[in-house]
Amino acid sequence: MDTKELWNKCLSEIELNISKANFTTWFKNTSILKDDAGVIQVGVPNEFVKDWLYNKFHKLILKTLIGNDEHIRGVEYIINKQEQRHDQDGTTGDRLGIRPTINKELPLNDLYINKDDNLNPKYNFNSFVVGPFNELAYAVAQAIITNPGQNYNPFFVYGGTGLGKTHMIQAIGNTIKVKHPEKKVYYVSLERFAIDYINSIQNKNPNSFKEKYRKYDVIIMDDIQFISGKDKTQEELFHLFNTLYENNKQIIFSSDKHPNFIQGLEDRLQSRFASGMTVQIVEPDYESRVAIIKAKFESTNCIIEPEVIASLAESLNGNIRELEGSLNTVICQSQLKNKALSLSEVKILIKNNIRPKKNVAIKDIVKVVAEQYGISEDAIYEKTRRKEIVRARQVAMYILREDFNISYPLIGQKLGDRDHTTVIHSHLKIKDDLKTDPSLLQEIEKIRIMLK
Ligand code: ADP
Ligand code: MG
Numbered sequence: 173m174d175t176k177e178l179w180n181k182c183l184s185e186i187e188l189n190i191s192k193a194n195f196t197t198w199f200k201n202t203s204i205l206k207d208d209a210g211v212i213q214v215g216v217p218n219e220f221v222k223d224w225l226y227n228k229f230h231k232l233i234l235k236t237l238i239g240n241d242e243h244i245r246g247v248e249y250i251i252n253k254q255e256q257r258h259d260q261d262g263t264t265g266d267r268l269g270i271r272p273t274i275n276k277e278l279p280l281n282d283l284y285i286n287k288d289d290n291l292n293p294k295y296n297f298n299s300f301v302v303g304p305f306n307e308l309a310y311a312v313a314q315a316i317i318t319n320p321g322q323n324y325n326p327f328f329v330y331g332g333t334g335l336g337k338t339h340m341i342q343a344i345g346n347t348i349k350v351k352h353p354e355k356k357v358y359y360v361s362l363e364r365f366a367i368d369y370i371n372s373i374q375n376k377n378p379n380s381f382k383e384k385y386r387k388y389d390v391i392i393m394d395d396i397q398f399i400s401g402k403d404k405t406q407e408e409l410f411h412l413f414n415t416l417y418e419n420n421k422q423i424i425f426s427s428d429k430h431p432n433f434i435q436g437l438e439d440r441l442q443s444r445f446a447s448g449m450t451v452q453i454v455e456p457d458y459e460s461r462v463a464i465i466k467a468k469f470e471s472t473n474c475i476i477e478p479e480v481i482a483s484l485a486e487s488l489n490g491n492i493r494e495l496e497g498s499l500n501t502v503i504c505q506s507q508l509k510n511k512a513l514s515l516s517e518v519k520i521l522i523k524n525n526i527r528p529k530k531n532v533a534i535k536d537i538v539k540v541v542a543e544q545y546g547i548s549e550d551a552i553y554e555k556t557r558r559k560e561i562v563r564a565r566q567v568a569m570y571i572l573r574e575d576f577n578i579s580y581p582l583i584g585q586k587l588g589d590r591d592h593t594t595v596i597h598s599h600l601k602i603k604d605d606l607k608t609d610p611s612l613l614q615e616i617e618k619i620r621i622m623l624k
Pocket of ligand 2: 337338394395
């Protein structure tokens with residue numbers, strides 16, 4: 173595969189993972205300039221895009237590249253002024269005295285992450301907005317930082333995607349490191365933990381795994397919902413939990429749902445998880461969204477009018493990750509145009525990111541789809557695999573994504589707690605079938621009319 177094909181392939185995968193607006197803003201006008209012995213140089217149009225790709229999408233880009241070519245070791249982002257790129261002998265413009273700027277600090281791997289504790293130093297409480305939506309979790313976090321392992325153990329934070337769970341639990345770890353330098357902190361995603369465990373078994377060295385995880389004073393485990401169906405990992409986590417807990421080590425979990433709703437979670441772990449402090453983070457309310465928008469703009473040099481802040485806070489919903497995406501579209505445009513954008517300019521820019529009030533819309537859409545297919549609404553949320561129900565469910569997912577731009581994980585969560593990969597699959601399946609099945613198109617058009 174040449175680099176052009178490789179990049180096209182990666183782009184089509186990346187596109188599935190992020191919002192349309194983010195994709196067009198950040199990945200338009202990018203290309204692979206060179207594969208330098210496994211280090212891919214991605215050409216980008218300007219400094220801002222370079223920073224943004226690096227700060228927000230580096231992991232995704234690297235992962236996708238490696239997924240397509242396992243020899244790849246790293247990525248560099250290089251500003252590449254299109255018209256300066258090819259001179260006659262096809263080299264990169266050195267002859268004209270133009271050199272792409274190479275960010276010397278750019279790590280080959282995820283150097284941002286501290287190798288000893290896996291924490292990303294960018295997550296701290298300075299940049300963290302506290303409001304009614306997360307203040308209880310924040311208060312518990314502060315108490316834990318003062319006295320790790322004492323009062324709130326385990327601390328179980330749960331809530332929908334993009335609401336700040338990872339930021340919060342990593343910020344706890346980073347702050348404990350500063351306040352209690354003697355404490356050994358370790359952050360790990362459940363998925364990583366499970367891989368570690370499997371590797372230790374395959375290498376016939378389960379004790380090294382046990383020793384590794386038992387030596388920490390603070391263990392932070394992210395996205396614990398992925399424990400579903402990993403029975404051996406559950407067993408191992410159960411024993412680890414008991415050892416750490418008995419020794420007053422602080423344990424922090426995050427999950428996208430309450431322990432009682434994690435599928436296939438053993439009772440004994442469920443009760444352990446919920447035995448300390450269990451706190452939900454919900455979507456930020458209007459005032460908190462205003463505060464978040466202000467905070468994000470303050471960290472850039474962009475000027476934003478109060479009316480624009482108000483309008484953004486009103487129209488953008490509560491997923492902070494998506495909110496950041498929209499803000500960056502605005503910031504990027506404003507930097508390109510070198511001026512503060514007017515309200516109408518901003519409205520046009522973020523049109524794609526505005527979604528309907530989700531709870532209402534999702535339920536309503538399911539209702540209409542169920543009606544169209546003559547099945548009960550409940551069936552769509554349930555686990556049935558009956559053919560006609562699967563079809564209706566796929567159509568509902570397709571419409572939610574295609575017409576309402578709702579994120580894959582959220583669609584999965586709302587339609588009976590399904591994995592986002594199922595939603596991606598359904599979306600693609602319907603998209604594909606539409607190419608050859610005119611009656612399907614008619615059905616969907618009917619639903620669309622009913623939704624209007
Ligand atoms: P989750 O783990 O719940 O999916 P993240 O912690 O990854 O969400 O947060 C998504 C994005 O929103 C991150 O870039 C994070 O820095 C930002 N963010 C989350 N909560 C806040 C907050 N309270 N204040 C400022 N930024 C936040
Ligand atoms: Mg997270």
